[in-house]
Amino acid sequence: MSVEPVVGLVRSLVENMRRVDDDWASFAMVLEFSGGEVSGSYGYVYSADGKPSATSARPTRIEPAVTAYMESYFQPDDALPVKILIQFDRTSGNYEVTFEDTDVTRWQVTPANIDTIREELRPQFA
Template identity: 50%
Template sequence: MSESVTADLIRALVDNMAGPDADTEGWQSLAMILEFPDGEFNEAHGYLYSPEGTISAVAADPWAVKQAVEAYTSSYYKPDEALPVQILVQLDRTTGKYNVTFEDTDATRWKMTPRNRREFREGLRPKFD
């Protein structure tokens, strides 16, 4: 896997994210979930975490980030292999540290529900030691 496809994926997500109350300039960290229902990428959504504690919902236009997502997954999966059901991309903007986590089978792993809504956003927050 090339570091450039990872950088390109993160750059595409950051450059194309938006949200109604999102601080797209002053955020500190990012958690973005990429969704692959039926084996095809179709959604990127998550949260921005600001230094003062604000958490803002964001999404990236799937058409705008699709090429970067496909290049990234192609660096891990062969053409005949099934894609994951979700990928979690986490970035700490201040340190440059990032993590990409694949979920191959559980499409509910990173789903917010009425029961988990309070812990959900905090659970996705990047925490790098």
């Protein structure tokens, strides 16, 4: 698999994240799928001092990059995941994409986990 589609995916998220200051150090973004298309996004950016801030990206703005990435990874008849988690560290350039095939509640933000999910999603690259 070429690295270009994942670079395009990360770039599209960076360019389209909402409510974000320019001094972020890393991000974690969850993309939700319905009918093979991005139906929602949510996540966090983390400042250099570690403070998390909520963010999202409008699905219509990131759809072309997401589609290119998914088409580079999956065959036309493959079952697509219900969610993906993209984590990126701006300083190191490290990234990770994690697929969730069936559990639509994975990575879901709720009142019960609002304080812990931010840390659960925070990029931790070894």
